[in-house]
Amino acid sequence: MKNKQRSGQGQQQSFNKSKNKPNPTQRNNTSNNKQYTVKENAELLAFLLSTLSNIGRNSVKSMLARGQIYVNGKAVTAYNFPLESGNTVTVSKDKIIEEVPLVGLRILHEDDDIIVVYKEAGLLSVAASQEDELTAYRQLTAHVREKNQSSRIFVVHRLDRDTSGVMMFAKKEEVKQKLQDSWQDMVKERTYIALVEGKVKKPEGTIKSWLKESSTLKMFSSPHPTNAQLAITHYKTLQTNSYFSLLAVNLETGRKNQIRVHMEDIGHPIASDKKYGAKTRSLGRLGLHAQILAFEHPTTGEVMTFKTEIPKTFLNPFKDAPIQ
Numbered sequence: 001m002k003n004k005q006r007s008g009q010g011q012q013q014s015f016n017k018s019k020n021k022p023n024p025t026q027r028n029n030t031s032n033n034k035q036y037t038v039k040e041n042a043e044l045l046a047f048l049l050s051t052l053s054n055i056g057r058n059s060v061k062s063m064l065a066r067g068q069i070y071v072n073g074k075a076v077t078a079y080n081f082p083l084e085s086g087n088t089v090t091v092s093k094d095k096i097i098e099e100v101p102l103v104g105l106r107i108l109h110e111d112d113d114i115i116v117v118y119k120e121a122g123l124l125s126v127a128a129s130q131e132d133e134l135t136a137y138r139q140l141t142a143h144v145r146e147k148n149q150s151s152r153i154f155v156v157h158r159l160d161r162d163t164s165g166v167m168m169f170a171k172k173e174e175v176k177q178k179l180q181d182s183w184q185d186m187v188k189e190r191t192y193i194a195l196v197e198g199k200v201k202k203p204e205g206t207i208k209s210w211l212k213e214s215s216t217l218k219m220f221s222s223p224h225p226t227n228a229q230l231a232i233t234h235y236k237t238l239q240t241n242s243y244f245s246l247l248a249v250n251l252e253t254g255r256k257n258q259i260r261v262h263m264e265d266i267g268h269p270i271a272s273d274k275k276y277g278a279k280t281r282s283l284g285r286l287g288l289h290a291q292i293l294a295f296e297h298p299t300t301g302e303v304m305t306f307k308t309e310i311p312k313t314f315l316n317p318f319k320d321a322p323i324q
Helices: 044-051 056-063 136-144 173-181 258-265 312-318
Strands: 025-027 032-035 069-071 088-092 105-110 114-119 162-169 187-197 204-213 221-222 228-240 246-253 288-296 305-306
Touching: 044 056, 044 069, 044 088, 044 105, 056 114, 056 136, 105 136, 105 305, 114 136, 114 221, 136 162, 187 258, 187 305, 187 312, 221 258, 246 258, 246 312
Parallel strands: 162 288
Antiparallel strands: 025 032, 032 088, 069 088, 105 114, 114 162, 187 246, 187 288, 204 221, 204 228, 228 246, 288 305
C-alpha cells in the first residue's frame, strides 16, 4: 500500500466576524513588505479588504492563497483567521518560499495526476462560491501553486464537513473526468466506519433503495425508481452494546448522504446526525469516517489502497470490550 504522509495541523475552527478599520503603520525593513497593526479584533480577510482598499477582493484572496500574508511573522492562508488587537499583519509582494502548513488535512499521496488526503471532521471539502471559509479544496489549490502558479485542483468526490477520512482530488481536468466517468469501475473499495445508535442485531446486511432529494435538500429513500438514484449499502457489525453499534460499511453506489439515509432507514441513525434522526449529541461530530479508499490509478492502472485508523472517539462506547 502506498501511504506517504505529511503532518497536518488541527481541526478547523469557527470565528465571529467583526468590523475593523485599521490604520497602516510603517513599511518593513524589506522594501517589498508592508506592515499593519491590528486595532480591533477581526477576521483576516475582512481586515485586508479594509486595509488594502486599492486592491480587489479576488487579488487579496490570491495573495492569501500564495502565502503572501503573514500574521506576527507566520504565513497564513485562512480567510477567517482570527486577528486580535496588537497583531502585526505583513503584506509581501513576494511569494513565500517555505511550505504553508495545512489545517485539518494530511497528504497521504501526491503525484502528477492526483492528491489523496486525510480530512479531519469539521473541515469543508469544498465551499459554495460566495463563501470565504477555509476548505480542503482551497488549501490544496494553494499547495500546488507553491510550485507552479498555473496549477489547479479538481474535485472528484466529497465528504461531508463532519465526516473524516480519505478523499481524493485530481490535478488535471482530464484525470477528473476519467475518474468521474468510470468511478464505479475504477474504485475497488470504499469502506466507512459508522458509529450508530442502538444495538444492531444482524451481524451483516444489505440496504437497497432509490434516493431522492426533498425541497429542503434532505435525501430520502423511495421504493420506486422514478426520478431517483439506486443506492446499495452493505454493512458488517464490528462491535455492539445496548446503546451503540460500530459498523464497517461498504458502498456499492456512492450517492449523496447514502449511508446517513440508509442507517436511519434501518432504525439506527449515525451518532450525532440530527438531520437524519439521531438523538445523541455527545460525540461532538458525525459518527462517520471514510476509513478505506482503494482505486485504480487513472494513468498507471495500479491499484492503490489507503487505510486510516478508526477515530478513538468511536471506540469509547466499547472500552470494556475490544473491537472484534
